[in-house]
Amino acid sequence: MKKLKGIGVSPGVAIGPAYILLTGRIKITRRILRPEEVSREINRFHRALDETIRDLEEVKKHIPAEMSQPLSIIDAHILMLKDPSLIRETERYIRESFMNAEWALRKVLSRYQQIFLSLGDFYLRERIHDLEHLIDKVILTLQGQNNQTTLKEPAVIVAHDLSPADTARLRPDTTQAFVTEVGSRTSHTAIVARSLGIPAVVAVKDVTETVNPGDLLIVDGLSGEVIINPTQEVIEEFLDRRLECQERKAFLSKFAKEPAITLDGRRVAIRANIELLDEIPLALEFGAEGVGLYRTEYLYVTRRDLPGEEELYRTYRQVVEGLSPELVTFRTLDIGGDKFAQELDLPEEINPALGLRAIRLCLKNPALFRTQLRAILRASLFGRVRIMFPMISGLGELHLAKEILAEVAEELRREGVELKELPSLGVMIEVPSAVAIADLLAREVDFFSIGTNDLIQYALAIDRGNEEVAHLYEPLHPGILRLIKQSVEAGHREGIEVAMCGEMAGELFCVPLLIGFGLDELSMNPQTIPAVKNLVRKLSFEECQALVEEALNLPTPEEVRALLLDWFEKKDLTLF
Ligand code: PEP
Ligand code: MG
Numbered sequence: 001m002k003k004l005k006g007i008g009v010s011p012g013v014a015i016g017p018a019y020i021l022l023t024g025r026i027k028i029t030r031r032i033l034r035p036e037e038v039s040r041e042i043n044r045f046h047r048a049l050d051e052t053i054r055d056l057e058e059v060k061k062h063i064p065a066e067m068s069q070p071l072s073i074i075d076a077h078i079l080m081l082k083d084p085s086l087i088r089e090t091e092r093y094i095r096e097s098f099m100n101a102e103w104a105l106r107k108v109l110s111r112y113q114q115i116f117l118s119l120g121d122f123y124l125r126e127r128i129h130d131l132e133h134l135i136d137k138v139i140l141t142l143q144g145q146n147n148q149t150t151l152k153e154p155a156v157i158v159a160h161d162l163s164p165a166d167t168a169r170l171r172p173d174t175t176q177a178f179v180t181e182v183g184s185r186t187s188h189t190a191i192v193a194r195s196l197g198i199p200a201v202v203a204v205k206d207v208t209e210t211v212n213p214g215d216l217l218i219v220d221g222l223s224g225e226v227i228i229n230p231t232q233e234v235i236e237e238f239l240d241r242r243l244e245c246q247e248r249k250a251f252l253s254k255f256a257k258e259p260a261i262t263l264d265g266r267r268v269a270i271r272a273n274i275e276l277l278d279e280i281p282l283a284l285e286f287g288a289e290g291v292g293l294y295r296t297e298y299l300y301v302t303r304r305d306l307p308g309e310e311e312l313y314r315t316y317r318q319v320v321e322g323l324s325p326e327l328v329t330f331r332t333l334d335i336g337g338d339k340f341a342q343e344l345d346l347p348e349e350i351n352p353a354l355g356l357r358a359i360r361l362c363l364k365n366p367a368l369f370r371t372q373l374r375a376i377l378r379a380s381l382f383g384r385v386r387i388m389f390p391m392i393s394g395l396g397e398l399h400l401a402k403e404i405l406a407e408v409a410e411e412l413r414r415e416g417v418e419l420k421e422l423p424s425l426g427v428m429i430e431v432p433s434a435v436a437i438a439d440l441l442a443r444e445v446d447f448f449s450i451g452t453n454d455l456i457q458y459a460l461a462i463d464r465g466n467e468e469v470a471h472l473y474e475p476l477h478p479g480i481l482r483l484i485k486q487s488v489e490a491g492h493r494e495g496i497e498v499a500m501c502g503e504m505a506g507e508l509f510c511v512p513l514l515i516g517f518g519l520d521e522l523s524m525n526p527q528t529i530p531a532v533k534n535l536v537r538k539l540s541f542e543e544c545q546a547l548v549e550e551a552l553n554l555p556t557p558e559e560v561r562a563l564l565l566d567w568f569e570k571k572d573l574t575l576f
Contacts (some may be wrong), residue, residue, distance in 0.1 A: 001230050004204050006179070007470060008224035009190035012199035013242040014177035017233065018215045018228075019155035020208055021162070028139060031100040041094050045101040048141040053081055055141075069402070077134055101140050109135045156217045160208055162189045172196050179207050179226055184470035186453040186503050193221075194525040195279060201226055203467035252530035255286030260522075262515065262535035262544070263327035269521040269538055270529055271329075273501055276522060277315060280322040283526040287533060290326030290384070292449065292523025293501035294319060296372065297335055306368065312375035317382050324383035328438045328522075329449070329501075330376045331428065332369065332401075334358040334390040353463060358391035363400050379428070380423045388426035388449055393433045395440055403442070430454035435483045438490030448491045449523070452502025456480055475504040476560040481513070481552060490518050499523055509564060511535050516544030539574060 002020060033041055060074050080086070086108060093104035109132060128264035156177045157170065170178075175198055183189050183202030199221030210219065211228055218227040218238045222245075227234060260270045271292030272283035289398065299307050301314060320328055336357030362369035376387060389401050402425070413419055427434065427441055430451030434441060434471035442448065453464060459479055462469040472478070484500075491498035499521035504510050506524030511532055514522060522532065547567060551560050568574075570574040 001234065002210070002228040003508075004207060004210065004228070006201040006204035006207075006224045006226060007183075007185060007467075008200075008220060008222045009183070009185050009187075009202050010178075010193035010198060010200035011222040012177070012197065013219075013221070014156055014178040014199045014219045015188070015238060015242075016156045016217060018158050018211045018217045020211065020213050020215060021159040023191055024034055028102040028106065028143075029100075030103045033094070033098040033100060035098070038095055038098065041101055042091055044142065045090060045094065045104070048101065048138050049081060049087070050137045051141050053078055055137075056081075057388055077130060080131060080134055081138070101143055102455050105135050105139055124405045156219055158211050158217075159205055164406050170196075170198075177201070177217075177221065179204055179211075179217070179219055181205065181207055182465065182467045184464055184467060186457075186473065187465045190274075191453075191503065192275065194527060195273065195275065197282075200398040203470055250323065252386065253286075254530075255534040255537070256285065256530045258287070258533055258537065259289075260533045260539045262536060262539050264540045264542055266515070266541040268515060268519065269499075270533055270536075271499075271501075271521055271523040272526045272529065273523050274526070277318055277322070280319065283529075284323070284326075286526040286529040287325070288526055288529055289317075290323055291328045292499055294328055294330050294522055296330060296333060300333075300335065306371075307571055309327045309371045309375050312372060313378045316375050316379035318387060320379045320383035322387060327384035327386060329386040329388055329426070330423075331388050331390055332359070332376075333362055333372055336361050353457065359389050359397050359401060360391065363397065363404075366404060369401075369404060370408050373405055374412060377409055377412055377423070378417060381418065386424040386426060386447065387423050388428055388447075390428045390451070390453070391431060392427040392441065392493060393431040395437065395444070398427060398444055402440055426499075427519065428454075428501070429487045430458070430561050432459050432483065435487050435490075438487050439493065442491050442494035442496050445496065447499060449499040449521075450484060450487055450519075452480070452484075452500065452504040455483060455502065456504075459483060474557045475507060476513075476551075476557040476564075478552070478555060478557070479549075481560070484514075484517055485495055485548070485552065488519060492518065497521065508532065508533060508535055508562075509568075512539055512544045512547055512564070512567065515539055515541060516546075516548035518545075535573065538571075 036069055056074050056078050060071060065071070089108045089111070090101070090104045093099045094101060099107065112131055113128055130133050154174050154176050156179060157175055158179045160181045161183065162178065163179055177198060178189065178193055178200040181204060182204045188201065190200060190202055199219050201219055201221060201224050203227055207226065215228050216230065218225070218230050218234065220238070220241065230238070260268045269289050270287065271290050272279070272286070272288035273293040273295070274280065274283055274291050275298045276293040299312060316330070316402060335358070336352060336355060356364065376385065379385065387405070389398065392398050405422070405425070409419055409422055424446035426445050426447035426449055428451040429435060429438060429448050431454070435455070438448070456462070456473060456475060457464040460472060460474065460477060462472045465475070488498045497520040500514060500519050502521040505514065505522040506528035508531060511522070515536060524532065554560050554563060
């Protein structure tokens with residue numbers, strides 16, 4: 001038995017066999033062959049190639065004959081692997097440069113990459129991704145660990161990292177838990193794990209090396225513990241913990257449908273953050289009063305081309321109708337940064353979080369933006385819709401975005417779409433400069449939604465995906481508390497509502513402060529809603545305001561934390 005420790009980011013206890021998912025580039029070592037090893041290495045290469053081709057043939061058998069597109073893609077991949085020049089060049093590196101097969105394959109790949117990229121053609125660039133993927137598959141076969149991306153049996157996924165695309169493809173019925181080497185509480189893997197209700201632990205150093213495929217793992221998504229091959233006694237202890245978790249969930253679910261009203265009568269809207277259509281029934285079951293943040297990026301994930309207006313419209317309409325009469329807040333595309341840069345083939349940036357992201361990307365590619373806005377506006381006819389723009393850092397961006405929205409609406413009206421009123425419009429407050437000019441922004445929009453994941457990242461200068469600085473993520477930092485206060489006050493002075501949709505909104509520990517700040521809405525992962533509602537119903541707004549005053553006078557996060565702990569204890573409030 002061995003114990004590892006990481007950051008628990010999605011509560012729950014799972015016990016199951018490890019499934020090592022190798023993502024990203026595979027680590028390979030270079031080995032110089034002795035002359036007598038050359039022919040054996042060439043045979044090894046051929047065996048791996050044949051095995052990879054056999055695997056692909058096997059995959060083909062499971063695809064129905066009428067699905068001609070996937071079949072032809074796999075056929076094309078098989079042809080690539082049988083390509084005589086690929087085989088010849090790899091053999092040449094092995095024979096003449098005494099390279100091991102893995103290294104020789106990488107050399108051949110980098111030659112192809114140079115040639116393909118110099119052509120600058122989008123279609124050809126895509127084909128090089130296919131080749132990279134195929135060569136990785138052969139290398140994995142050489143290393144005896146061919147990678148499968150779909151799970152057949154329930155298992156605990158262990159990976160260096162999971163891209164948002166990987167995460168979106170994993171299903172709660174087969175994925176018992178996630179464990180990754182990188183990430184933080186607000187990295188996207190963590191957010192998706194929470195909303196799917198899958199226990200997850202991130203930032204576990206070297207876990208892909210320490211765990212072997214099939215090892216029995218216990219994952220505690222609350223404490224961040226990962227136990228490899230536990231003893232029977234430990235298994236029993238965790239089974240008890242799991243039961244406790246389930247009982248707690250069942251108890252809290254009783255509060256799901258109650259409104260969040262404080263003891264002295266202040267009502268706060270509790271909404272859900274969703275990213276997938278499948279999450280709507282779950283969000284409603286957990287008592288969401290609509291959706292405060294619909295992350296619209298996911299439709300762009302599972303594909304290589306961009307979704308068209310019709311497809312977006314159909315999905316958005318389903319979302320709007322599925323939630324009606326409650327409202328849906330569409331956040332326009334927030335691509336870039338740690339989200340989907342890979343899928344969309346965006347250029348690599350040294351500093352992606354500060355790069356061409358979100359509204360900046362949309363304003364640079366107006367066609368992409370307009371397509372999405374047209375689809376949202378058309379869907380808005382079928383229920384209650386709000387729109388909000390991410391990453392607004394100044395008025396200029398807001399003006400341009402509003403102009404495009406107005407043009408798109410006019411265009412639709414000319415086409416006969418009966419758009420009487422436009423949906424209410426908001427901005428996310430997630431860049432420190434937006435807080436500084438919140439008074440100016442508030443005059444131009446109908447609501448604010450504070451995105452603390454990014455606001456904390458930018459204000460405290462900590463990369464939200466970097467496990468080395470994850471411990472510095474601190475919602476209770478006096479700097480952050482002041483930024484929140486300033487945003488709420490600026491919004492209220494102009495008579496607009498102020499919501500919060502960052503992960504902080506669902507941190508029970510922070511909820512009394514958020515109520516005290518006067519936030520009108522908290523939007524969070526659906527699973528947390530019952531617990532937050534239950535807590536709000538035990539609070540007094542007036543007391544929370546006094547608590548905020550006290551907290552704002554404290555100089556360090558530690559003192560704010562101590563104040564809160566003390567307060568929870570005095571009020572006899574449990575922190576599940
Ligand atoms: C945020 O930044 O707080 C937020 C809600 O948006 P995302 O996590 O999608 O960047
Ligand atoms: Mg954000």
